[in-house]
Amino acid sequence: MQIxxxxxxxxxCHQTExxxxxxxxxxxxxxxxxxxxxxxxxxxxxxxxTPAVMVDGKxxxxxxxxxxxxxxxxxxx
Amino acid sequence: xxxxxxxACACAAPAAPAAPAGLGRYLFWGLPLLAAWFALYRFLPDLxxxxxxxxxxxxxxxxxxxxxxFFLYDTPKVxxxxxxxxxxxxxxxxxxxxxxxxxxxxxxxxxxxxVLSASLGIVTPFCSCSAVPLFIGFxxxxxxxxxxxxxxIAAPMVNEVALVLxxxxxxxxxxxxxxxxGLAVAISAGWVIxxxxxxxxxxxxxxxxxxxxDMAPEDRLSLADRVEYALEAVREIxxxxxxxxxxxxxxxxxxxxxxxxxxxxxxxxxxxxxxxxLAVVLGIPMYANAAGVVPVIQALMAKGAALGTVLxxxxxxxxxxxxxxxxxxxxxxxxLIAVFAGVVxxxxxxxxxxxxxxx
Numbered sequence: 001m002q003i004x005x006x007x008x009x010x011x012x013c014h015q016t017e018x019x020x021x022x023x024x025x026x027x028x029x030x031x032x033x034x035x036x037x038x039x040x041x042x043x044x045x046x047x048x049x050t051p052a053v054m055v056d057g058k059x060x061x062x063x064x065x066x067x068x069x070x071x072x073x074x075x076x077x
Numbered sequence: 078x079x080x081x082x083x084x085a086c087a088c089a090a091p092a093a094p095a096a097p098a099g100l101g102r103y104l105f106w107g108l109p110l111l112a113a114w115f116a117l118y119r120f121l122p123d124l125x126x127x128x129x130x131x132x133x134x135x136x137x138x139x140x141x142x143x144x145x146x147f148f149l150y151d152t153p154k155v156x157x158x159x160x161x162x163x164x165x166x167x168x169x170x171x172x173x174x175x176x177x178x179x180x181x182x183x184x185x186x187x188x189x190x191x192v193l194s195a196s197l198g199i200v201t202p203f204c205s206c207s208a209v210p211l212f213i214g215f216x217x218x219x220x221x222x223x224x225x226x227x228x229x230i231a232a233p234m235v236n237e238v239a240l241v242l243x244x245x246x247x248x249x250x251x252x253x254x255x256x257x258x259g260l261a262v263a264i265s266a267g268w269v270i271x272x273x274x275x276x277x278x279x280x281x282x283x284x285x286x287x288x289x290x291d292m293a294p295e296d297r298l299s300l301a302d303r304v305e306y307a308l309e310a311v312r313e314i315x316x317x318x319x320x321x322x323x324x325x326x327x328x329x330x331x332x333x334x335x336x337x338x339x340x341x342x343x344x345x346x347x348x349x350x351x352x353x354x355l356a357v358v359l360g361i362p363m364y365a366n367a368a369g370v371v372p373v374i375q376a377l378m379a380k381g382a383a384l385g386t387v388l389x390x391x392x393x394x395x396x397x398x399x400x401x402x403x404x405x406x407x408x409x410x411x412x413l414i415a416v417f418a419g420v421v422x423x424x425x426x427x428x429x430x431x432x433x434x435x436x
Binding site (some may be wrong): 008010025039040042043044046048049050062063 | 174175176179204206207209210211213214215217282285368407
């Protein structure tokens with residue numbers, strides 16, 4: 001499983017990364033967490049509001065810090 | 078349109094609701110709070126007078142008493158207004174997203190598109206840190222360049238914090254004028270840029286980029302989620318701007334109490350024609366948000382500065398910022414940035430002269 005976090009490096013983007021990493025650790029799954037901060041890559045992924053989270057090529061959350069429970073539900077499905 | 082314009086970014090959209098809470102709980106607490114809000118708001122002038130003259134025992138009419146009363150009245154007033162309006166705008170904004178706005182704007186004709194785009198700029202959550210992905214997202218999906226610019230100009234310029242402060246300190250007429258002229262500048266500047274046909278002055282790779290498919294997850298927020306979103310917006314925005322508001326009102330109070338009336342009429346009054354362009358130029362490198370600028374502006378006006386000059390200054394500070402231009406440099410060639418600054422600057426200049434002439 002690959003999780004991409006899109007964000008140019010703002011406070012909320014770091015929070016998102018922390019939440020996602022914590023959720024991955026809690027779920028016990030093996031997932032690769034990648035932080036994407038390049039504006040062009042962000043735009044190429046179709047993201048217009050950051051922070052955004054993509055799980056296996058599917059955008060799950062846009063423009064907000066997701067709750068840990070939310071991230072866990074993505075990991076479970 | 079977030080009031081903040083930090084290039085380091087403070088991404089606009091508030092965090093997700095942690096856990097769904099019942100709407101009933103919000104109604105139970107919300108309605109009495111709202112009633113208390115109105116009661117306290119009405120009582121504020123008396124309260125500030127009582128604090129200044131009875132509790133602190135200052136002699137009426139003195140410089141210090143003037144300054145203290147101004148501060149004690151304006152600070153709670155502005156915070157109360159800010160909280161209520163940011164909450165309301167947060168609720169509205171939970172219904173809009175950049176993705177949704179883009180699909181509304183894609184393929185629109187100019188003129189009508191510019192009007193729609195500038196209006197959507199007010200209600201769509203926006204943060205200048207994602208200006209670049211947003212610009213690419215809009216243009217690659219077929220939103221005309223000028224229509225995209227109308228959005229990018231209106232989003233930061235016409236923001237709820239600016240409107241609240243203008244309303245709180247000058248009344249609804251000035252706030253309404255700011256809203257109307259801010260929109261007018263965004264609409265017409267975007268339209269002019271569109272008419273000039275400057276698509277070739279965007280960076281080459283931007284034009285080659287194909288639209289990424291819209292993959293935004295469906296949002297199925299309940300009303301309780303939206304209330305939570307709005308509360309988060311209040312926590313975030315008020316939490317971020319309060320030091321600027323207090324500092325701004327304190328400076329305003331100082332000028333209010335100590336600087337003589339009409340002190341500024343000579344340099345910032347209507348008769349000084351050069352004061353408007355000067356205000357616009359001074360505003361560009363200034364890096365402030367509306368929250369900090371407005372209270373200072375009020376004090377300037379109270380001392381004889383002309384409304385047009387002062388509004389031009391404020392628009393320039395928040396709509397033409399050097400940090401945002403540097404961010405946009407990634408997608409625009411320098412010539413287009415210069416045109417953008419020139420056209421918007423000219424619009425603000427016109428607004429300044431118009432107000433000085435009419436009022």
